Amino acid sequence: MILAITGCASIDPSKFPDKSVSHHVDYQHGSILDNFLEQPDTYPDDYSGFYPLEKGHDALLTRLALIESAQTTLDVQYYIYRNDETSQLISWRLYEAAERGVRVRLLLDDMQKRSDKGMAYINAHPNIEVRLFNPHQYRTMRGLAFLSDFDRLNRRMHNKSLTADNVATIVGGRNIGNEYFSFESSVEFGDFDVLLHGNTVTQVSEQFDKYWNSDYSVPMEWIIPDSEAVSSQDVEQWLEESQIEAKFSQGQYNFKTLPLYTQLQESDLHLFWGPAVLYYDRPEKIAGKGSQLIDDLSELLEQTQHSLVLISPYFVPTESGTQVLVEAAKSGKDVTIITNSLASNDVFAVHGWYAKYRQDLVEGGVDLWEVKATADVDNKWSMTGSSRSSLHAKAMMLDERKLFVGSMNLDPRSADLNTEMAVVIDQPEYVKRSLEQLPKQLKLKAYQVKVEDNDIVWVDHKTGETLTSEPDASIWRRMGAWFSGILPIEDQL
Known part of the structure; x- marks a missing residue:
């Protein structure tokens, strides 16, 4: 073990x-994005306009539109950033932005294993900086790093944002990868984020700066110093070999066939406007300093008077949270919870612990729904190649007027371990419209969880069936969830 440790490449900040x-x-006045997203004079300074990105292809196209329109800066912050087709497309566009003089700051959480040499190669570009948040100290033996420093490395940056010229930003639940953008994948995530313009953009930029300049953010040159820079010849060769542009300009995945593409080309993008604020954790949360977002959210929930819709793919309410939700329902508030079924949940251990609280929630008056693994995510880019769907959106609708959307799940990990961010917008028009559509969508795409004869059952309103066991889940998946539910791991989920 000693020989293994001493042989590992490690990070020592004292050497740098x-x-x-x-x-x-x-704010870049007079820029392309400023002219495109000009805020009407009728709205005060504390308003933000937002465009809902409910479909994967629209979310990818909008990110590309921001990157290609940026003239001064791009700040990119993500938990997962894969190396698949959609990720490569975004990376190429970021490189092109840097080539035309845009400063690109790329901040990535280090839970996902990536090529250090590849990131150093990009980082060596004069207009691109890459930093890793809370990195593993042993680069070639990450498992050993995790075991030797579990408490630190178990805490991750889960924030997600992409900001251009401090004029527009995208915030929500999507990471960067095929499954988040409705491109070929074995699983397709039903996700949600928003394009923002207005007062919250500077707030997103301020939170980015706090993370970028924090002690937990490590420059790539500390990990691999003196890397050569990526060259235009390398990029041209890669473009020819990968054919990445062709994959998104013809056939099923052609951007030009999307309605949003036409709207962007014709400057016909309708934003919903309302008072807005960004909630976010400080970087110091990973040192156990508490969650500012949870404090702000708790105050927001206490102000809720009539109704609450909670959407969370990973939902572990805990005993105390269950009690709060039940008390809210018994006090006369309409409480609806939408989460994954066992079959659609990509982390069955989460389901094992969530299942402990289902009966108490339903019997306490909470309206509980579980999304089907076979749900159609309703994208123009169809489910081709996807064997199942999974809810990944993290949102709330409060009192038929406020929208909460961000990176935060309703589970102990988001509350206590990971850093998170979310925007809260007071916009009754959009929220009421969404709530009017919700009952029909739930009956088609989710099971309603009820209690009959003291047992949980799943009502499929589409077929009229009532199921008495976890729908669409194999015996092995049920056993895995059950076993996870008896392990003492709730605070890690």
Whole structure:
């Protein structure tokens, strides 16, 4: 073990000078995005406009539109950033932005294993900086790093944002990868994020700066110093070999066939406007300093008077949270919870612990729904190649007027371990419209969980059936969830 440890490549900050500090730019007046998303004079300064990105292809196209329109800066912050087709497409566009003089800051959580050499190669570009948040100290033996420093490495940056010129940003639940953008994948996530313009954009930029300049953010040159820079010849060769542009300009995945593409081309993008604020955790949360977002959210929930719709793919309410939800329902508030079924949940251990609270929630008056693994995610880019669907959106609708959307799940991990962010917008028009559509969508795409004869049952309103065991889940998956539910791991989920 000693020989293994001493043979590992590791990070020692003491060997490097202080890292550079940088900050977001001021709002870029007169820029392409400013002209496209100009805020009407009738709205005050504390308003934000948002465009809902409910479909995967629209979410990818909008990210590309921001990147290609940026003239000064791009700040990109993600938990997962894969190396598949959609990720490569975004990376190529970021490189092109850097080539035309845009400063690109790329901040990635280090839970996902990536190529250090590849990131150093990109980082060496004069207009691109890459930093890893809370990185593994042993780069070639990450498992050993995790075992030797579990408490630190178990805490991750789960924030997700992409901001251009401090004029527009995208915030929500999507990571960067095929399954988040309705491109070929064995599982397709039903996800949600929003394009934002207005007061919350600077708030997103300010939170990015806090993470970027924090002690937990490590420059790639500390990990691999003196890397050569990626060259235009390398990129041209890669483009020819990968044919990445062709994959999104012809056939089923042609951007030009999307209605949003036409709207963007014709400057016909309708934003919903309302008072808005960004909630976010401080980077110090990974050192156990508490959650600012949870404090703000608790105050928001206490102000809720009539109705609450909670959408969370990973839902572990805990005993105390279950009690709060039941008390809210018994006090006369309409409480609806939408989460994954066992078959649609990609982390069955989460389901094992959530299942402990189902009966108490339903008997306490909570309206509980579980999304089907066979649900159609309703994308123009169809479910081709996807064997199942899974809810991944993280949102709330409060009192038929407020929308909460961000990276946060309703589970102990989001509350206590990971850093999170979310925007809250007071916009009754959009929320009421969404709530009017919700009952029909739930009856088609989810099971209603009820209690009959003291047992949980699943009502399929589409077929009229009532099921008495976890729908669409194999015996092995049921056994795995059950076994996870008896392990003492709730605070890690």
